[in-house]
Structures are given as structure tokens and as C-alpha cells.
Amino acid sequence: EVSVRVEDVSFQYANEQTNALQNVSFQVYKGEWVTIVGHNGSGKSTLAKLLIGLLPPTSGTIHVCGIPLNEETVWDVRERLGIVFQNPDNQFVGTTVQDDVAFGLENRGIQKEEMKKRINEALKKVKMEDFIHHEPHRLSGGQKQRVAIASAIALQPNIIILDEATSMLDPSGKKEVLHVMQSLRREHDMTVISITHDLNEVAKADRVIVMNKGKIVLEGTPAHIFAYG
Ligand code: ADP
Ligand code: ADP
Numbered sequence: 001e002v003s004v005r006v007e008d009v010s011f012q013y014a015n016e017q018t019n020a021l022q023n024v025s026f027q028v029y030k031g032e033w034v035t036i037v038g039h040n041g042s043g044k045s046t047l048a049k050l051l052i053g054l055l056p057p058t059s060g061t062i063h064v065c066g067i068p069l070n071e072e073t074v075w076d077v078r079e080r081l082g083i084v085f086q087n088p089d090n091q092f093v094g095t096t097v098q099d100d101v102a103f104g105l106e107n108r109g110i111q112k113e114e115m116k117k118r119i120n121e122a123l124k125k126v127k128m129e130d131f132i133h134h135e136p137h138r139l140s141g142g143q144k145q146r147v148a149i150a151s152a153i154a155l156q157p158n159i160i161i162l163d164e165a166t167s168m169l170d171p172s173g174k175k176e177v178l179h180v181m182q183s184l185r186r187e188h189d190m191t192v193i194s195i196t197h198d199l200n201e202v203a204k205a206d207r208v209i210v211m212n213k214g215k216i217v218l219e220g221t222p223a224h225i226f227a228y229g
Helices: 044-051 074-078 097-107 112-125 141-153 171-188 199-204 222-228
Strands: 002-011 021-029 033-038 059-064 081-084 159-163 191-195 207-212 215-220
Touching (some): 002 044, 002 191, 021 044, 021 191, 021 215, 033 044, 033 171, 033 199, 044 059, 044 159, 081 141, 097 141, 112 141, 141 159, 171 191, 171 199, 199 222, 207 222, 215 222
Parallel strands (some): 033 191
Antiparallel strands (some): 002 059, 207 215
């Protein structure tokens, strides 16, 4: 089952001569963990913005869970996506971990009982259930990102996108988050797409997409990618 299908996608910023993305095609299957790697400027963030419908492709098509992404479907598509960004401190809205995870659920009008259940389940999945009444800002980097992941998965997305979500973390924080990413796809059958510079993260994924100058230059299992150096 295909989760994300990107077909012949190109993107050009209005003020730029060259395409930030050039004829990019790939698929991500349900329950698969794919990492996207590449030098700065290779087009990773642009690709992430296209996947979440923040920018429309200049040409080509994107399907998310079988839905063709366009102006009319963008909100429907976003409900299927959870997104976690680089800086854990920029994504907290609640004064406690519980409030923080509740925020998105409240916005969707989820009832109290269901909300409690979802908060507890999400925090369990990231092993943060013991921190439910803690202040997010006082947590370690790895704990903060796990709360950010919990807030995303409480909304029950099909796919979680992590845009350099481990890059500001210390080694132990990185390890915690990678562990969570693994369990999300193995135990909870979620599709995970992570943009990263971290080789440990690349090694743990099912598949790696290497980008350079807006193109996919290599794609394969971590073993395959590492063999090419
Ligand atoms: P990465 O995430 O891999 O570092 P980006 O997607 O940010 O790469 O950038 C890809 C290319 O698009 C780069 O050449 C970058 O300078 C350009 N770019 C990114 N954002 C913009 C923008 N808002 N306006 C113009 N050019 C941009
Ligand atoms: P990243 O590698 O994480 O994309 P960047 O430094 O490339 O970080 O980009 C940071 C922000 O600046 C992004 O929002 C990106 O869209 C924007 N940006 C990047 N390159 C350009 C550019 N050439 N012109 C305008 N905005 C840009």
C-alpha cells in the first residue's frame, strides 16, 4: 500500500533561475521509514513543504494516502500528516505536557473522554507518560521532541514527517527519538519520513533517498547507500 507518491515533481521559487526540485519521483509505502538526506540546498526542505501542501509543485503530482494533493484537498491531506520540526522549543503551546498534546485535539473538537484517552496513548507511545504534568520547557531536548511527536500522533495521522527533528539533540536525545521512530513504524504501522544529517538515523531506516541539487541521485537500503559511501 502506497502512503506517499511523488511523480515527476519540479519546483521553482519565483525569484530563482534554477529549479529547487527537478523531476523528483519516489514512493513511500505504508509502515515504511524513509530518510531523505543531502547537502544544504539540495531541496529537502522544499520537498517537505510540498508534501505538506505549503507550496504547490510547479509541475508533477503528489498523492498522499491516495488523495491527489491540490488546493481543494490540502486540509484533508494535512489531517493525515503529523509534522515535527527541528527546534523543540518552538513547538510548545501548553504549560504542561498534557496541555500541549491536548491543544491539537481541542482544535479538532475532540470530546473530553476521547481526548484523555488519546493523550495517554500518545504519551505511552513515546514513553513520556510519567511526564504528563511536567512543564515542556524544563524537559531535556530528547524528551521535548518526544512530546512534539506525541502531539503529532495524538491526531492519529497516517504519516509522520520529521524535518531534522534530531539535529539539535545531544547523543542520548537522538537515541531516544530514533527509538521512538522505530517503534512507530514497527509496532504502530505508521509511515515515517525523516529529513536528516544523522548517519545513525540513516542506518536505522528502511530506505534512504539521497538528494543533490534538487534531484534524487541515489535511493536504496542503508546498506546499499553506505556501500556507495
Ligand atoms: P535543503 O533543505 O536541502 O537545505 P532547500 O529546499 O532549503 O534545501 O533549498 C533548495 C534550493 O532552493 C536552494 O538552492 C535554496 O537556496 C533555494 N530556496 C529555498 N528556499 C527558497 C526561497 N524561499 N526562495 C528562493 N529560493 C529558495
Ligand atoms: P534548511 O537547510 O533547513 O532549508 P536554509 O538555511 O536553507 O535551511 O533555509 C532557511 C529558510 O530560508 C527556509 O525557510 C528557506 O525556504 C529560506 N531560504 C533558503 N534559501 C533561500 C533563498 N535563496 N532565498 C530565499 N529564502 C531562502
